[in-house]
Each structure stands twice: as structure tokens, then as C-alpha cells.
Amino acid sequence: MSERIRLDIPVVLPDVGIAADRCIARLTALLAAHEGVEEAHLRNSTSAETLPQLCVHYDPDAVSLARIRDMISTAGATITDQFGHLVWQAEGISHQRRARTVAETLSASPGVVEAVVSAAGMIRIEFDRQKTSEEAIRAELDRLDAPIITSETASASHAHDHKHRKGDHSNDNDAEGHDHAHGGIFGSQTELIFALLCGGLLASGFAAEKLTSAPPWFSLTCYLAAYGFGGWFTLREAIDNLRLKRFEIDTLMLVAAAGAGALGAWAEGALLLFLFSLGHALEHYAMGRAKRAIEALAELAPRTAMVRRGEGQVEIPVEDLVIGDTVVVKPNERLAADGFVVTGRSSVNQAPVTGESVSVDKEPVSDRAQAASRPDTVSAEHRVFAGTINGPGAIEIAVTRLSADTTLAKVVQMVSEAETQKSPTQRFTDRFERVFVPTVLALVMVLLFAWTVVDEPFRDSFYRAMAVLVAASPCALAIATPSAVLSGVARAARGGVLIKGGGPLENLGSLTALAFDKTGTLTEGRPRITDIVPASGVSESDLMKIAVAVERLSDHPLAAAIVRDGEQFLGGQDIPVASDLSSLTGRGVQASVAGKIVLIGKAEMFGHDGFPALSSQSAQTIEHLREQGRTTMAVQIGDRDLGIIGLLDTPRAAAKQTIARLKALGILRMIMISGDNQRVAAAVAGEVGIDEAWGDLMPEDKVAAIAKLRAEMPVAMVGDGVNDAPAMANATVGIAMGAAGSDVALETADVALMADDLSHLPFAVGLSLSTRWVIRQNLVVSLGVVALLVPATVMGLGIGPAVMAHEGSTLLVVFNALRLLAYRDNGGGK
Structure with a gap:
């Protein structure tokens, strides 16, 4: 299902005077390249009073409005205050079916643009402030018995401008009381205790009926009480589903239990509710383990400071x-x-x-x-x-x-949001369920009238139909993928890797191609001056004074190296003052020193666009230095060459081993893309073990290169998340390194390696591969059990064994997913 959002251009890009501005084209291209965004285009006004609008068509299951905000923010734009963004932790949501009920109820509320709820109780809501309010949404959740225990509100102007309210932390003392008030008389364990009481009453009634001479009313009373305890939470869920005109497993279980009671099979009906409620409670407990792994992140920071x-x-x-x-x-x-x-x-x-x-x-x-x-x-x-x-x-x-x-607060918030992002497999299973459940209901209706064709009493036909209903309910299928995604995201966060949802988590493990930026990714990002070659009649000091004066005004890594090493070389000599710096993106810089224009940049910048050409001596020097793998910067004042500066950025110590580990994990193609000269790029690539190197690329060329690769195969782009943001947005998965402390990197990347350490990349890829394997196992189990149970119940298997197999498969897939919390990277030891 596609959603649309319209944003006024003067609000999105305040400095843009006309709709035809190039910024609009860059913004729409950036958005349209992202997975889940179907189209981004300009919607022209129809009258002088109406503002031009940016219209974005997107799939809310694949990309959230919050993520679109991040992308717009990355493009240097702001977003209108019209839309609010809430991330809440709610009580009373213990499984995927309950989460889906709450999400669909919220989505049907006026003014709610998107509502996604995870099985662990994390809620992400996008709402129109002109049509509803935070208080109204809270009231709706209270009505649904899903009260908020932790809340983070993001302002509309920035996706991660969060307001943390005092007392809203999940480890506050009042949070426990809140849970007690809404979880039931026994707090969060109420569902498990009710299930056990149901089982005890069922056992008492069965023992009294079969082993003693107690009056029949005693056994019936025990069975009815078991119905009450076993069906308490199931009934609440069924009522909510019926309000949405939807039949879920909870409704079907109640129908089956009621049918058993109508036929006088009270013991079997109570057994059905006992096993179902016990399965729910254990599922709640298991999902709670994954949720606590994420909550533990929030508890890392102390509550007070000296x-x-x-x-x-x-x-x-x-x-x-x-x-x-x-x-x-x-x-x-x-x-x-x-x-x-x-x-x-x-x-x-x-x-x-x-x-x-x-x-x-x-x-x-x-x-x-x-x-x-x-x-x-x-x-x-x-x-x-x-x-x-x-x-x-x-x-x-x-x-x-x-x-x-803080970085930790942002990570906790983003991990919480990631719980609500559906993976491709989950979107597939959701579509499958929408077809499968009506098919099952149709089959059950046919079986209800089997007595008209087969020589058997209506009681037997009804019993068989209820057994098929139980057997075919896709509970395990519903939780198979979300439980694995939740565990995988939690494990990644504990290992210093932020993965924004099921999509990036699954996609990363399906890739066979990786593209790396060179500077700061495969190299240390701290180049040093290796060669100072002045032109004829120029001293090394004169060359370095001018270079340092200009580069002091720039924040580029190469500029920082020239300033650092140049000041050390000059040893306290007077350095002139430069002014009027202008950056020539991807080529170099221009400034003014003592009234003269100074140019510093790549050799390719000179002799074009009105800039003076380099002398043959300078060209030969550059050629010689590039053959040695040096990055070169030519310095020119007026129309006179001052000389050439050679720099070397050493490959990271972990780069070669990391590339080898990625190849062992199945990454078949790795490409290094760089704005540096082709020969320099090839030299660095060869040193770290990468076969392909694409050099001489301007920033827009990197975007085109990634788009070309993605057209051939799914590809991930690994960079710093700041300068590489457009290229990362065009990749299947964007991976940022050293994201701790960088808001831009955290917001732009699909996967953020918090440490500036390339060796964390194989851990992320390996975890993704394991998650995909666990999801496949869970799908086989969930669909396999249904495929076996449906024919078995048609042939006469009772409701009791069907419920046991049904709930057993659900618990099996959940506990199988929890194995991801213990994932260890054999190479890195995380």
C-alpha cells in the first residue's frame, strides 16, 4: 500500500526561491533512489496563493516517514512542523497479533499517518498535528489497554530532536507501579499466572470427573473457571479484532472453545484455552528477553553526574x-x-x-x-x-x-525505531496471511457441512472443523520474522553496530557486492606530507607558507594534513593571512593572499574553466609522485606555479584482513571508489586486497557509479556517512563508519558502525547472514507444521494435539530467534 506526503517547498528548502532550483532536483533524486520510495516529484501550484509542494510516494512498510525526514535533513533541508513523530514503549503488547491489532486500530484513528507496533511493544507513530494530538493518541492507547511506560517525542523539524520526560524511563521506580496497574493484579506476570490457574482448574476438574465420585457440578465449575482464566486475555484480543472486522487466531480459538463447550466437551475446550494461553505467556516471556537486551542499552548511562x-x-x-x-x-x-x-x-x-x-x-x-x-x-x-x-x-x-x-540516547532511540521497520520477508508473510486466513475460513465452512455428505453426526463435523481451524492458524508464521529481526538488531547494537530495521538487516546478508570509499574508510583518513617539490626559483618555505595560509581556512582532511605537517616543517615562521576561501567541490580550493589569487588542488583542475595551466615541470612532478602512490596537490599564485605537495594516506591496519574475511563470507565483488587519481586508487586497492578501483570520481560521479552497480546487482556502499551520503542513499544498503558522535552519519546510514573500525563490518555481515538463516528455518517450521497439521486434523487428529503442535511451533521459532542474541563473530570475537 502506497502513502503520500506533501511538503511545502518554501518550508522544506527555505533558501530556495524558485521551484526549478537545482536543490529540488538533488532532493528528489536522493529520495527517489531510496528503497521504499516509489516516486518523489514536484507538485506545482495551481494558483498564486498555493505554495509549490514536494510530493513523496512511499511504502510505509518499507520506509517510515521518520526515515524520509532523515533523508531530507541529509540533503540540507528542513521539514514542516505539520507532522509529529512519536516513539513509545507500551505495556500490554506481548505478541505479534496483539501488536498488529493495536497498529491497525491506531492507523484507523483520525490524523494518524502511520502507526507501526512491534511484538516487543515499541510503537512508532507519525501524525498530522492539525488533525490530532499526542494526548488524543495516548488516550486511544489507554482505551486499548496498551498504556505508555516510556516515551520519546521527536519534533517535526528534526527527526531526532527528542524530549525525554522525567520519570518516563523504563527503569524508573514508577514504571514498575505503572506496569502493575495495567498488567493486571499480578503485574506483568498476570498472563502466565492466569494460564497456570487455568491448567490447575482443568486438572482438578478432570481428576474429580475421572478419579473421584464428586458431583458433576464440581467438575463443570472447575472447567468453567478454567475457561474464565484461560480465555481472559484471548477474549480481550478477540473483541478488539472484531471491532476491526477481522478474524485472528484469538477469535478462532474462542470459537473453537465455545464450540467444544456447546458439544459438552468442556475438558477439551479448557485444554485448548490452557495450551493457547500458556503458549502466549511463554511467547511473551521469550520476546521480553530480546526487549530487555535493548532496554539494557538505555540503562548504561548513570542517572547522576558529579x-x-x-x-x-x-x-x-x-x-x-x-x-x-x-x-x-x-x-x-x-x-x-x-x-x-x-x-x-x-x-x-x-x-x-x-x-x-x-x-x-x-x-x-x-x-x-x-x-x-x-x-x-x-x-x-x-x-x-x-x-x-x-x-x-x-x-x-x-x-x-x-x-x-548523547550518542547513546540516539542509538537507543534508533534501535527502538528499528524494531518497527518491517523486513522484506515480513512484508511477504503479511501478504501471504491476508490470502491464507480467508482460505482457511472457507475450508472450515466447508468442513462444517461435511455431515451432509459424509455419514457422521454434526458434532463430529463441527469438532473436525474446529481442529482444522486451530491447526491452520499461522501464529508461528506471524512471529517467525519479527522475533529474528528484534534479536538481530539487539545483538548488533550490543556489538557496536546500529542496524535500522529488518530491511537493512536482511539485505546486508543477501549482498554479493560491496563498494568502499577510499579516504577514511580503507585508509586511516589521516594523510601526511611525504614530498615538498617547489617550482624553479621558489623555496620550500615559500611554498608551504602559502599552502598553510590557505588550507587553514578549509576543513578537508587533506587541508588538515597540510596545516599540521606544514606548521611543523616551518617551525614557527611567520605565515601570511589568507581570506575569501571558496571550495571547488571535488577539485580544490581558491583563496586570496596579499591581494593575489591562490589555487590549491588536483592537477585536473588547472587549465580548465579559466584557471591557468600547470607548467610542464609541475606536470612531470605530479606524474612521478602518482606513480609512487602519492596524492598530489598543486599550488599556484596568480599565474605562477609555486610547486607540488605529495601526501600519503596509509591503509588501515585491519583493512586487508577485513577484506579477506568478507570474501570468506561470500562477498564476491569489492570495488574501491575514490576522487583520487586512478593510479593512486589502484595502488591503495591492491595493497588491501581489492581487485577493482575506480578513481578520478567527482562526488556526483560516485553517485552515478553506485547507481550503475545497483542496476547490475544489490550493492552496499561503505563510507563516512557525511561526504558519502548521496552515494550511500543510492546503494541497496548504506554503511557508515565511525558514526559515534556524528549525527549526520547516524541519520543517513542504514547500518552504522559506531567505532571507526573497519573490522566491525564482517561482524555485521555475518550477523545478517545468520539472521537470514534463522528466518528461513522459522519459515520452514511454521509453514511445515501447518502443512502437516491441516491434513492430520481433516483425517481426525483432535483439538488437543493440534493446539500442542500449534503452540509448540510458535515457541520453537521464538526461541530459535533468541539464539541470535548469543551470536559470536568468529573472526572478531564479538
């Missing part, structure tokens, strides 16, 4: 921290906030957030004010994250993010 106030220290709740606070962290304590180290040295165990197995050494920044002005550029040896564990040294950190905006 903050320096003047000469003293005071302990405050983490919600009261403000940016700029100085937090004191004692040895072996968990860090309470994201920030950078200002005092002390220590090693920090970052495994809870990034999955890194080795502690990372931390040291204070040299200039606190400068680091505070640009916190996102602070290097890894200074940056720390909430939820990580300090080592032996006491440190003090400057807070750079509020508690609701």
Missing part, C-alpha cells in the same frame, strides 16, 4: 546537565555525558557504545575554548561518550551534548 561548581563539586541528575558543564569522573566509573577531556589522562572502555574490544587512551585537549566551539571536530583521543567506562585515571570532561542528545 559536576564542578566553583571550587566544589555537586551531584546532579544527568537531565540537569548543560553544555559547558565540567563533569568529574572517578576511576572505573561510567561516564554520564558526551564531551571531551579537559583534565587528566585515562583509558576508556568504549565497548558499550562502539563495540571496541580494547580500551581507548584519552588525554585532555590543548585548547578548551577552541574544542568547545567545534566539538564535532575533536579527535578520538579527546572525545568521550556517555555510558562508556573510565579506566584507572580520574578525568574531567566538558559536556558537549544534553542527556537527551
Whole structure:
């Protein structure tokens, strides 16, 4: 089913004056390339009063409105305040069928654009603020006996601007009381206790009937009481389904139990309800294990922080921290906030957030004010994250993010959202069920009238029809995929990998091709100057002074290397002041020094678009350096060459081993794409074990390259999630490295490797392969049991054995999925 959303262009892109602006074309191309988006186009206004609109057609099962917000945000746009985004944890949702009932009821509510509910009780809602409100949605959930126990509200202007309310955390003391109030008189265990009471009453009634001379009314009373306890939760679910004009397994079980009672087979009816309610309760328990694995992430960060106030220290709740606070962290304590180290040295165990197995050494920044002005550029040896564990040294950190905006908080929120994203297999099984259930009902209706054809009493025909009803109900099929996805996403998050839903989780394991960006992905991303070759009549110092002056104004990795190594080379010499920097995307930069135009960039930039050509000497130098695998930057002032600077970015230590492990996992084709010269790209690719290298690519060429690859086969794009965002959006799966602390990387990627460590990629691919294998196993079990039970019940198998096999298969697929929580990467040991 396709949904549409329309956004006013002046709101989406405030700086765009006309609808024909190139930004619109880039935005629509970015959206249309993404899986689940069927079409993105401009809807022109029909009158002068009507604003032009961006119209997006999308499949809500494949991509959420929140994800579309992320993509629009990645394109440098904002989104209208009209649509609200809620992510809530609800009580009273313990299985897939209940989740589907709540989701469909919410979706039918006025103003709700999308409502998706996971079997673990996570709810994601997109709503139109002009037609409904958060309070109205809460009231509807209370009516459905699915009250909210944890809530995160994202503002419409940004998909991850979350407001955490005090007392809404799942591990608060009041949360337990809330659960007790709504879960029943025994709290969250009410369903299991009711099932056991049903079983006890069934056993008592059966024993009294068969083994004693108790009056018949005693056994009947026990059976009726068993009906009450066993059917309590089932009846509630059936009523909700009937309101939606839908027959689910809960309704069918009640019909079967009522039919058994009408025929006087009270014991069999009570047995049916006992086994069904016990199966539900155990399924609830098993799914709770996967849910607790995700909730454990939220509990990593401490609830209080020790903050320096003047000469003293005071302990405050983490919600009261403000940016700029100085937090004191004692040895072996968990860090309470994201920030950078200002005092002390220590090693920090970052495994809870990034999955890194080795502690990372931390040291204070040299200039606190400068680091505070640009916190996102602070290097890894200074940056720390909430939820990580300090080592032996006491440190003090400057807070750079509020508690609701920490990397850990974003990961928890995104993992919660991922629970509600359906995988391709789940979308298939949902479509299958929509055809299969009516078919079963038709078969049952035929069997009800079998007594008119076969010489048997109506009682036997009715009993057989009810047995077929039970046997053919696709409970195991409904939970087979969601349980595996939930477990897989939870396990990935514990290993420092954020996977945004079942789609990326399944797709990653089906890929046979991977494309890598070079700089910062296969290489360290910290190039160093290896060669300084001045032109005739120019000294090395003169060349480096101009280069450093200009590159100080740029934030490109190559610019940072030139500034760092150039300042060290100059040793404190005076450096002129540059101004008016302009970036020539993918080629270089232009600035002004002492009134003269300075150009620094690739050789291919010169001699085109009005720029002076390089001298033959400079061209020969560049050719020679490229043969040695160097990245080259030519420097020109006015129309005179100053010289060539050669740089080398070393491949990551783990790159070669990672590529070998990926090949062992079945990735047949790997391509490195780079904006660097073809020979330099080929040299780096050969060093890490990649056969194909595509160099000389501008940013738009990378997008075209990924689109070309995707047309041939499914392909994943691995990059930093910032500069590579458009190319990643065009890939089947976009994978960002080093996403911890980078909002852009977290939002743009389908899969985010939290650590800046390439070795986590085989773990993600291996987990995806295991998840796909578990899903296939679950589908075989769920469909196989139905295929065996239906003929068996038609031939006379009773309701009791049918229910046992039915509930057994449901529990089997759930516990099979839970094996993913214990997945270990043989190569990386996660």
C-alpha cells in the first residue's frame, strides 16, 4: 500500500526561491533512489496563493516517514512542523497479533499517518498535528489497554530532536507501579499466572470427573473457571479484532472453545484455552528477553553526574546537565555525558557504545575554548561518550551534548525505531496471511457441512472443523520474522553496530557486492606530507607558507594534513593571512593572499574553466609522485606555479584482513571508489586486497557509479556517512563508519558502525547472514507444521494435539530467534 506526503517547498528548502532550483532536483533524486520510495516529484501550484509542494510516494512498510525526514535533513533541508513523530514503549503488547491489532486500530484513528507496533511493544507513530494530538493518541492507547511506560517525542523539524520526560524511563521506580496497574493484579506476570490457574482448574476438574465420585457440578465449575482464566486475555484480543472486522487466531480459538463447550466437551475446550494461553505467556516471556537486551542499552548511562561548581563539586541528575558543564569522573566509573577531556589522562572502555574490544587512551585537549566551539571536530583521543567506562585515571570532561542528545540516547532511540521497520520477508508473510486466513475460513465452512455428505453426526463435523481451524492458524508464521529481526538488531547494537530495521538487516546478508570509499574508510583518513617539490626559483618555505595560509581556512582532511605537517616543517615562521576561501567541490580550493589569487588542488583542475595551466615541470612532478602512490596537490599564485605537495594516506591496519574475511563470507565483488587519481586508487586497492578501483570520481560521479552497480546487482556502499551520503542513499544498503558522535552519519546510514573500525563490518555481515538463516528455518517450521497439521486434523487428529503442535511451533521459532542474541563473530570475537 502506497502513502503520500506533501511538503511545502518554501518550508522544506527555505533558501530556495524558485521551484526549478537545482536543490529540488538533488532532493528528489536522493529520495527517489531510496528503497521504499516509489516516486518523489514536484507538485506545482495551481494558483498564486498555493505554495509549490514536494510530493513523496512511499511504502510505509518499507520506509517510515521518520526515515524520509532523515533523508531530507541529509540533503540540507528542513521539514514542516505539520507532522509529529512519536516513539513509545507500551505495556500490554506481548505478541505479534496483539501488536498488529493495536497498529491497525491506531492507523484507523483520525490524523494518524502511520502507526507501526512491534511484538516487543515499541510503537512508532507519525501524525498530522492539525488533525490530532499526542494526548488524543495516548488516550486511544489507554482505551486499548496498551498504556505508555516510556516515551520519546521527536519534533517535526528534526527527526531526532527528542524530549525525554522525567520519570518516563523504563527503569524508573514508577514504571514498575505503572506496569502493575495495567498488567493486571499480578503485574506483568498476570498472563502466565492466569494460564497456570487455568491448567490447575482443568486438572482438578478432570481428576474429580475421572478419579473421584464428586458431583458433576464440581467438575463443570472447575472447567468453567478454567475457561474464565484461560480465555481472559484471548477474549480481550478477540473483541478488539472484531471491532476491526477481522478474524485472528484469538477469535478462532474462542470459537473453537465455545464450540467444544456447546458439544459438552468442556475438558477439551479448557485444554485448548490452557495450551493457547500458556503458549502466549511463554511467547511473551521469550520476546521480553530480546526487549530487555535493548532496554539494557538505555540503562548504561548513570542517572547522576558529579559536576564542578566553583571550587566544589555537586551531584546532579544527568537531565540537569548543560553544555559547558565540567563533569568529574572517578576511576572505573561510567561516564554520564558526551564531551571531551579537559583534565587528566585515562583509558576508556568504549565497548558499550562502539563495540571496541580494547580500551581507548584519552588525554585532555590543548585548547578548551577552541574544542568547545567545534566539538564535532575533536579527535578520538579527546572525545568521550556517555555510558562508556573510565579506566584507572580520574578525568574531567566538558559536556558537549544534553542527556537527551548523547550518542547513546540516539542509538537507543534508533534501535527502538528499528524494531518497527518491517523486513522484506515480513512484508511477504503479511501478504501471504491476508490470502491464507480467508482460505482457511472457507475450508472450515466447508468442513462444517461435511455431515451432509459424509455419514457422521454434526458434532463430529463441527469438532473436525474446529481442529482444522486451530491447526491452520499461522501464529508461528506471524512471529517467525519479527522475533529474528528484534534479536538481530539487539545483538548488533550490543556489538557496536546500529542496524535500522529488518530491511537493512536482511539485505546486508543477501549482498554479493560491496563498494568502499577510499579516504577514511580503507585508509586511516589521516594523510601526511611525504614530498615538498617547489617550482624553479621558489623555496620550500615559500611554498608551504602559502599552502598553510590557505588550507587553514578549509576543513578537508587533506587541508588538515597540510596545516599540521606544514606548521611543523616551518617551525614557527611567520605565515601570511589568507581570506575569501571558496571550495571547488571535488577539485580544490581558491583563496586570496596579499591581494593575489591562490589555487590549491588536483592537477585536473588547472587549465580548465579559466584557471591557468600547470607548467610542464609541475606536470612531470605530479606524474612521478602518482606513480609512487602519492596524492598530489598543486599550488599556484596568480599565474605562477609555486610547486607540488605529495601526501600519503596509509591503509588501515585491519583493512586487508577485513577484506579477506568478507570474501570468506561470500562477498564476491569489492570495488574501491575514490576522487583520487586512478593510479593512486589502484595502488591503495591492491595493497588491501581489492581487485577493482575506480578513481578520478567527482562526488556526483560516485553517485552515478553506485547507481550503475545497483542496476547490475544489490550493492552496499561503505563510507563516512557525511561526504558519502548521496552515494550511500543510492546503494541497496548504506554503511557508515565511525558514526559515534556524528549525527549526520547516524541519520543517513542504514547500518552504522559506531567505532571507526573497519573490522566491525564482517561482524555485521555475518550477523545478517545468520539472521537470514534463522528466518528461513522459522519459515520452514511454521509453514511445515501447518502443512502437516491441516491434513492430520481433516483425517481426525483432535483439538488437543493440534493446539500442542500449534503452540509448540510458535515457541520453537521464538526461541530459535533468541539464539541470535548469543551470536559470536568468529573472526572478531564479538
